[in-house]
Amino acid sequence: MAGALRKTMAYLGLSExxxxxxxxxxxxxxxxxxxxxxPEPERTAEVTPISRASVVRSxxxxxxxxxxxxxxTTYNEARVIGEAFREGTxxxxxxxxxxxxxxxxxxxxxxxxxxxxxxxxxxxTNRVFLLSPATVEVASDGNDGDVGRLFNQS
Numbered sequence: 001m002a003g004a005l006r007k008t009m010a011y012l013g014l015s016e017x018x019x020x021x022x023x024x025x026x027x028x029x030x031x032x033x034x035x036x037x038x039p040e041p042e043r044t045a046e047v048t049p050i051s052r053a054s055v056v057r058s059x060x061x062x063x064x065x066x067x068x069x070x071x072x073t074t075y076n077e078a079r080v081i082g083e084a085f086r087e088g089t090x091x092x093x094x095x096x097x098x099x100x101x102x103x104x105x106x107x108x109x110x111x112x113x114x115x116x117x118x119x120x121x122x123x124x125t126n127r128v129f130l131l132s133p134a135t136v137e138v139a140s141d142g143n144d145g146d147v148g149r150l151f152n153q154s
Contacts, residue, residue, distance in 0.1 A: 073097045078109045081131070085113055091131040092124070103127065 007027055068084040069092045070077065084091050093110060095103040110131055114121045118134040132138050 067092060070094070071097055072106060075102045075105050075109075078106060081106075081110060082113055085117065085119065085131050085133065088133045088135055090133065090136050093129045093131060095127040095129070 011027075067090045068081075070081050070084070071094045072078070072081070075098075081091055081093060093106070095106055098106065107129065110129060111121055113119075114131055119136075120132045120134075120138065122130045122132070122138060122140075124130055130138065
């Protein structure tokens with residue numbers, strides 16, 4: 001009975017490491033003997049280290065010949081904006097066909113999308129916004145007051 005308790009403590013890690021290793025080896029030997037299995041020689045395998053330089057991240061290549069223009073009427077159309085932007089396509093979002101409440105939700109969504117993907121959001125007019133991926137540089141007229149900022153809509 002004490003052997004079973006000792007083995008249980010070793011298995012649960014409640015005994016000293018050295019004792020735990022010894023009891024584990026005894027347990028393995030007893031199990032193999034009971035099952036009629038001959039001890040197998042230890043096998044080793046080569047380990048190939050992976051460095052950060054060898055990991056290649058696949059980012060979508062933007063098609064700068066194309067800009068997506070979206071005129072959403074409900075917040076449910078946010079997915080269209082997100083999918084286009086995630087592919088690296090600049091998006092012009094015209095919110096003039098939405099209610100004030102849903103337009104604010106859409107701007108919040110877009111600001112989070114741009115922040116998460118390291119892009120830029122720029123207010124073109126009161127209800128039109130340009131979402132530019134990180135790979136696209138937007139030339140401005142010098143008035144960079146709204147470029148890249150999260151919009152305070154209160």
